[in-house]
Amino acid sequence: MTAVLFQQVSRHFGAVRAVDSVDLAIAEGEFFAMLGPSGSGKTTCLRLMAGFEQPTGGHIEIFGETAEGVPPYRRNVNTVFQDYALFPHLSILENVAYGLMVKGVAKAERLKAAEEALAMVKLPGYGTRRPGQLSGGQRQRVALARALVNRPRVLLLDEPLGALDLKLREQMQEELKSLQKSLGITFVFVTHDQGEALSMADRIAVFSDGKIQQLGTPEDVYKRPKTRFVADFVGSSNVLPPDFVEGLGFGKHYASLRPEAIDLGDGPGRKQFSGRVTAASFLGAANRVTVEANGARVAAMLSASISVPAQGETITLSFLPQDLHMMDGTQ
Amino acid sequence: MRSDKNTSAPLGLKIAAGLGLAFLHLPILLIFLYAFTTEEKSYQFPPPGYTFKWFAAAWNRPDVWEAMGLSVRVASISTVVALVLGTLCAAAVSRTKFFGREAVSLLVILPIALPGIITGIALRSAFSFAEIPFSFWTIVLGHATFCVVVVYNNAVARFRRISGSLVEASADLGADSFQTFRYIILPNIGTALLAGGMLAFALSFDEVIVSTFTAGQQSTLPIWMLEELIRPRQRPVTNVVAMIVVLVTFLPILGAYYLTRDGDQVAGGGK
Amino acid sequence: MSTVSGTSILTGRQGLSGRLSDFFWRNPKILLLLMLTPPLLWLGVIYLGALFALLLQSFFSIDDFSGLINYEFTFATYKQLLIPSNFDIILRTVLMAVLVTLASAIIAFPIAYYAARYARGKWKVIFYLGVMLPLWSSYLVKIYAWKLILAKEGILTWFLAKLNLLWLLDAWLALPVVGGTSLSISYTGTFIVFIYVWMPFMILPIQASLERVQGNLIEASADLGGKPSQTFRYVLFPLALPGIIAGSIFTFSLTLGDYIIPQIIGSSRLFIGQAVYAQQGTAGNIPLAAAFSIVPIVIMGLYLWMAKRQGAFDAL
Structure with missing residues (x-):
């Protein structure tokens, strides 16, 4: 079943088109990422799902029911906020039980459910503390428990890991993923970190200028970017200009080529080109080399077993034709 | 201004700051001394002797009690009105952006920005124009008008500190607008409102300029004192009343400071 | 918590409050209007x-014979402001307001500077309350305290007598204009009490503007060879100026409109506030009282306009 459906949804703020005619279908039980730079419309899409914003055009359905005109408090959808938005005047347990309290669940029952939710996010016994006494990572878990205790049909996460340090972030990525699998709740999360989107999501929508540039699996988006923007934003693919691509015997289109698909020298069935080294650095596991070839700058990850080429040296590089991915547009 | 903590102030600055604070406080301390003087007819210093008898004399004065009672009632009602109006205004101004938002803030501040005598005479001529006789309510009307700003300032400062996502989080978790107000907004602005209310009370309790225009023949405690200042008749009783007024107004100030000390300052421009 | 079920749209709280909440959520402008109506009715209309x-009323005039108000549009009442005796009142008041403002700034600055730069922890609180308590304590009691101090038999005379400095007081009182038979019925007395009552309003904005100055700016100036006087002149004073202007809005406006202080402590010559009070009261000349009260409004309007251009409102 479709959990969230957007049909030609727009949200304009005056002349600013924050979200512009977006079509989207998120399946039930999916871990869905909305990826894009700030101002790309991903957060506004999330807010449209939560009900904090209303579309200026189009139609939104949540599990088949019309969502426009429905206030956030009447949607069985919960949000983990970027700044966590824990209520500072309530204890952790009261924070977690809040959703059940306003729905009129009896006190004993809701406190029990809140304790269980805290245990689920590995914070048992923290109920009596105040939000101010917790670390960033702990607050994040509380925000998660506070949302999940309501058993939402869709959980929205707004840059959930943005404020955490690297180590904590990697740990939480795994935990979120396993939590999502065990609960079976549809997760929709917003991020500007492509690594996070690629490692966690079942599918990714890449946003730019209020529109979805590409929607697909992490592998799709990473290996077969549809547009220059996606190739630029996701991963570190080379975007090759149409003339360069044509010169290698392909159609006159922009194309993307991942640096790790490029090797030094030539081989059978490979396409080769030569270029002058403009920068080279040793990264441990590989050497990263940038060459200038036919007016294009191409980055390549070369095996570390070969010594780093000198700057100014002309070298020959090659790749397998199936690794070259043609994109839309010739401009 | 943040500076390295181990520099100490130049001696001249220390003396100037100390003298300045002494200038502000010594006259008030003098009031306490005079409440105990045995001298009745003049302001002789040093007092020829000390006595507690004027406290009893003041206690037995029905006119003082009457004026005190009127002031307390006026201040209470004005505070309630100011709390309602000031909170509504603050909520409207800080929660939404609308055309004329600046004008609303200006309007709230105007009654204290303009000299009190202008507010007073404007209200008085409006009352006489509309043929409204002076009453308890004409005093309240004037007081509430300039008390709104104190509540408003405190409430706006606190609203600014409540992150917008708290209100959204509450709605997201299923609370309708009334529940969000009761469980999230009210507890978070409560102390600011209490502080604003205390300051409004102190402001109203002490107000004399507007009151002289809106009270008619009624006598609030400040009006009673003003008459004593112009035509001293019972100096010892006035001394005692002055001391009590100082003590009574200190309490709300200290209370308001205590309630708002972390973060926003008590709006000092509120008087 | 392993199953997910239920509907995506909750029924939520029913009944009146639920429906009302939905209504306000769909029509936020109506809610805004409802919130603004009571304060706007009170402040905006009344x-x-x-x-x-x-x-x-200031554009009406009073009939000299009957003493009744003549409801015809005229500038005659405003012209009356310009006759020497009335114009003197305006000049006297504005001059007093300027002097009080300057003196307040001078006395307030060291307190504000010390509180902003050197006071820490407990002392910060002491300074803050040390300013707030006099600021908020009773206006009349403060005036009364000065009546006690300035009285002939009061503490000031006693203190000067102890120091054998009474001749200084007598010499000062013998001066024209600022002198008089006693301090409590002289301009000097009025001036001191005005400063005392309004000066706290100057301290807080100056302190607020100085709090925003980085301490190392002072050190940078000293490091670059600035003498303390130069540091004050070129660094500290310009940075504190918005605060001083913000504070002066209070001291200036409050002095301009006050009628009680000069009535209780001062010579018999009137200030604007007293003139307004006298005209509307005993004289029954409401149009002239109204015209007089427009004067501080116009002066303050100009003053606020200039202060706004100096960025003083950020320091409030």
């Missing part, structure tokens, strides 16, 4: 209405 009525 208060502003009264002010405009007052303004209007």
